Amino acid sequence: MTTASMGLIGVGTMGSALALNIAENGHDIALYNLDARTIDALIDQAGDLAPRLTKTETVADLVVAMPSPRAIILLVPAGGPVETTIDALLPHLSPGDTIIDGGNSDFRDTMRRTERVEAAGFQYLGVGVSGGEEGARHGPSMMVGGSKDSWEPLRPVLEAIAAKYQGSPCVAHLGPDGAGHFVKTVHNGIEYADMQMIAEVYGLLRDGEGRAPGEIAPLFTRWNDGALQSYLIEITGQVLAAVDPETGNPMVDMIVDQAGQKGTGRWTVIEAIRMGQSASVIEAAVGARVLSSERPVRQAASEILGEAPKGTASFDEADLEAALLVGRILAYAQGFRILKAASEEFSWDLDYATIAEIWRAGCIIRSSLLDDISKAFRSELPHGRLVLSEEFAALLQQNIGALRRVVAQAVTIGLPVPALSSAVSWYDEIRQARGTADVIQGQRDFFGAHGFRRVDKEGDFHGPW
Known part of the structure; x- marks a missing residue:
């Protein structure tokens, strides 16, 4: 032998x-x-x-x-x-x-x-x-x-x-x-988010504008030559261009719209919640896959509740490209924040720049952004947050308007964009110096005497209710 x-x-x-x-x-x-x-x-x-x-x-x-x-x-x-x-x-x-x-x-x-x-x-x-x-x-x-x-x-x-x-x-x-398997889990969570946002943009073009897959494919191919360059954008263009050899129809039109999953995206969300971290974009993507599996319910709901009108919208292609870019940055940002929380909890001492570097080839979420992510983590990041780095903060500020317009238009006509809308909400939430959790703390104290901190002095307090 x-x-x-x-x-x-x-x-x-x-x-x-x-x-x-x-x-x-x-x-x-x-x-x-x-x-x-x-x-x-x-x-x-x-x-x-x-x-x-x-x-x-x-x-x-x-x-x-x-x-x-x-x-x-x-x-x-x-x-x-x-x-x-x-x-x-x-x-x-x-x-x-x-x-x-x-x-x-x-x-x-x-x-x-x-x-x-x-x-x-x-x-x-x-x-x-x-x-x-x-x-x-x-x-x-x-x-x-x-x-x-x-x-x-x-x-x-x-x-x-x-x-x-x-x-x-x-x-x-x-x-x-478990450090290696945890990093792979979060990699897959980011993968879920990226795939979902790409699918949402495809849906806006298919249902909102009434474009055929073969008409959408060149757009993804072109985007792959720019800031969105990545494996997932590349293969999306190829998937949409493919023709079913049996029927001659676009191959994607012959695929049942129920997305499978093996659990890693769900694990990412569960662990994020356990560690007290926000993974809203990834969570929206996992939720969308779950809802996709309920095809009979969706078909019945389309009859009872009605669907958005098809082919009545017009989206700016540059806005769609920029919206995907912002969404991808925010999904990466959430993923790396989860990695940081796990590294601290389990004393793993993860090297985030190295993680970004080993994702630059071979893996599903490889993209041109990873070089910039690695560089950001090798510099001084304000509060350790990717979105606060000089380069990514500038990118977000330049392109967030496009994401707002895309989400607003989709919501107005009734087309689902769960991950993209979660992305813009998370962006707005993280940049809100004074949030709305003060009223939540007031409610908690009212019904449960949980107490709260004051803005003008130290200590725990109760309200006059």
Whole structure:
């Protein structure tokens, strides 16, 4: 049996792509999957890389096929399957072996698993992997959490298989235990927000102006050459330009309008609320996906409540572009604020500039803004807030009017823009020197005697009610 330098459990779409990436970078890899036929298919299609791939029949065989110390990547569904796989592995490992969870695991599970595996005498890494199948095959962005002792021996391999941005690998050790998976979770929350805002602009053009997908596609292609340059803008143009080979209709028109989700966006919102942080743009995007799943209800409501008239609006394309830019900046700002709260709570000491840099290639939310975000975090940020940096504050002030006009027009004619409207509300809320929480504190004191602070003297007080 060919000796493998690394192992992988879970040879699905992502696992197959990552195995080929590892093999292409000069490393043998042993493979195990519940359905062994997937390994056979992979080896049959691997060409010159096939000799580096070793099929194993059991978890025990996988371990035997590798020299110690071993590094075994898990690409199995989050939750129970990860636990089951760890249970199967532990009896066969040797001191110094490392288990790498490369799936979308809840970071709290990763923290618990790290403690358990390390107590058994082994190493554990929770690695957030972004980039989809293409990224896994040719270079993902990877966010590593775990001990530095377990990271350093694997660093050459992970840097070799990672995406490269101007020669720099888009992978970094971000902190202990669950840090990597938490950063990946927030990455996905930002991804939800960006995708939702893009979809909202598409909806304004489709329903508000009555444009066909093929007429909208060139607009996104053009935007991708400017300030909105990003992977998501690029592929949106391609999705809208695609034609269904069976019917000849625009492909997007043949897709049921129900968005799936695997939970990471929801986790971002839950953790933000737990940490006392506002994630309103991300929350709106998660809520929109939830409502999209209630298609029968929406269809009934369109009959009972009526829909907005189609093709009666006219949106300024420059305003739409600027609105998306503002929305994207604010989504990033919310995401990085959640990262800061988690870093403080769990003593992770996250490097936000490095996080922005490893997101510049390979990952789904890669965009031209990330260079500027990295630079902002390497300078002195007022109150640690991205929106208060000199460059981003100027960008927001220059373009916020466009977001207001787009949202106002959409609301006036009855077209939904939940994420874009949340963005403009959050912007206005954060810049309001005197907010409206004074009346909330008055209400809380009235019905619950919770007390409040005064603006003119120190201490806790009650009202005259």
